[in-house]
Amino acid sequence: MTNAGTILWFRQDLRIADNPALVAAVRRGGPVTPVYIGTPDEEGAWPPGAASRWWLHQSLAALDAALRARGNRLILRRGPSLETIRAMGRETGCRAICWNRRYEPAAVARDAAVARALKDEGWDVVISNGSLLVEPEGVLTGQGRPYQVFTPFWKAVRDRDVGETLSAPDIIPAPRPLPASAALAALALEPTVDWAEGLRETWTPGPDGANAALRLFLEEAVADYPEKRDIPGERGTARLSPHLHFGEISPRAVLHAIQQHAALDSAPGVLRGAEAVLRQLYWREFAHYLLYHFPHTPERPLRPEFARFPWRKDPAALRAWQRGRTGYPLVDAGMRELRRTGWMHNRVRMAAASFLVKHLLISWLEGARWFWDTLVDADLANNTFGWQWTAGCGADAAPYFRIFNPVLQGRRFDPDGAYVRKWLPELAGLPQRFLHEPWSAPPDQRAAAYPPPIVEHAAARHRALEAYAAMRTL
DNA sequence: TGAAATGTTGGGGCG
DNA sequence: ACGCCCCAACATTTC
Numbered sequence: 219m220t221n222a223g224t225i226l227w228f229r230q231d232l233r234i235a236d237n238p239a240l241v242a243a244v245r246r247g248g249p250v251t252p253v254y255i256g257t258p259d260e261e262g263a264w265p266p267g268a269a270s271r272w273w274l275h276q277s278l279a280a281l282d283a284a285l286r287a288r289g290n291r292l293i294l295r296r297g298p299s300l301e302t303i304r305a306m307g308r309e310t311g312c313r314a315i316c317w318n319r320r321y322e323p324a325a326v327a328r329d330a331a332v333a334r335a336l337k338d339e340g341w342d343v344v345i346s347n348g349s350l351l352v353e354p355e356g357v358l359t360g361q362g363r364p365y366q367v368f369t370p371f372w373k374a375v376r377d378r379d380v381g382e383t384l385s386a387p388d389i390i391p392a393p394r395p396l397p398a399s400a401a402l403a404a405l406a407l408e409p410t411v412d413w414a415e416g417l418r419e420t421w422t423p424g425p426d427g428a429n430a431a432l433r434l435f436l437e438e439a440v441a442d443y444p445e446k447r448d449i450p451g452e453r454g455t456a457r458l459s460p461h462l463h464f465g466e467i468s469p470r471a472v473l474h475a476i477q478q479h480a481a482l483d484s485a486p487g488v489l490r491g492a493e494a495v496l497r498q499l500y501w502r503e504f505a506h507y508l509l510y511h512f513p514h515t516p517e518r519p520l521r522p523e524f525a526r527f528p529w530r531k532d533p534a535a536l537r538a539w540q541r542g543r544t545g546y547p548l549v550d551a552g553m554r555e556l557r558r559t560g561w562m563h564n565r566v567r568m569a570a571a572s573f574l575v576k577h578l579l580i581s582w583l584e585g586a587r588w589f590w591d592t593l594v595d596a597d598l599a600n601n602t603f604g605w606q607w608t609a610g611c612g613a614d615a616a617p618y619f620r621i622f623n624p625v626l627q628g629r630r631f632d633p634d635g636a637y638v639r640k641w642l643p644e645l646a647g648l649p650q651r652f653l654h655e656p657w658s659a660p661p662d663q664r665a666a667a668y669p670p671p672i673v674e675h676a677a678a679r680h681r682a683l684e685a686y687a688a689m690r691t692l
Numbered sequence: 693t694g695a696a697a698t699g700t701t702g703g704g705g706c707g
Numbered sequence: 708a709c710g711c712c713c714c715a716a717c718a719t720t721t722c
Contacts, residue, residue: 618722619694
């Protein structure tokens, strides 16, 4: 009896190196039919945003090229995943399927339904973990509950064996004949009006871009990471977040690369930098862990008392924030970096998010939605965690009274103004002492094209503290 | 993974 | 020499 082979369902694991589902499919013997199914309506309230779709388009092209180099190709389909898989089973004779787990609530529910239906129909369904260092089940406090504070979580998981990386198979046997594939353009991922120039000039989606970014970081930046990671005007971070989100590189491969580099390079600071980067990798784990255990958090605060927080509706202020026209240079520079490149430095994300939530008193959900649409690394776990952390309503959250002063943050983390001058060219000529508070420059030196502050810092701070007090006493 | 308000200390200017 | 004041620098507490 011939082996009709296995369907390999790609989702957010768009790579062939260290891909457990791919290895499982190849090991079954017989042909492997790799498929990506466009299913935006199966992502609940969070279908991929515009920047994510742009990235996905490029990444699917890269995956197809990698599969072709191994004697196969990527089949593209659109439609409900279960129906599509059934149809591919009929076309190829496959009765087996492999995929790597996802952890977002809508994907968890969808995958469970697909797996149940296929198993009932006699399929072999093999589910692997290719996206996390630590599976979220089984990591619990002494009371048997999920951790809600990072440090104890980290101590509980940091020394666990994550296993060796899996090499990409040399050959990934293709089915004969190849099933029909939709054209990549038919997935309608790329924008109809081309606004993606800044994305193209900033990023190389795909595993090659991911590995190049990782190598550059290890060679140029890891030793200074603890100091430079907070300086947005420097290239002090690895910039791997979109690659990790789409699974173009596995967190395990990143971990091993960092550990090997630290073991080989005795330069001062490398070990310290490597430790700090690994800690960041575990923040990503923590965010996914939390989303898995608290699946309501993309829409609702983890801390229930925040359900009665008196958020304001202010479309004009929201729009000013989105466009980078709040009048606070660090915030505006970040929001313009975001629109141009699909990414924002993490230090600036904190300052910009804090400004929306605390200075403008606009709900973190509005911020989460904007980031979701504009970030190339938009990731439901990281985005939800980050915004709830900022708003004070999440796990291990910033206390509500911790209100970033955008002027002080600018002075401290952009001391030479390189970041603000890059993204706000209308301020580039301001003397450094006025750069982070342009309203205090003498009138003849002010930049006419730059708006005055949308709110005054001290007044906004007091308003935020009063809103917090109101939530506690209501 | 803050910032502001408030408290404390110690050196220097000065009568 | 001494007490007094000012205030920067640092520490603590408060939001």
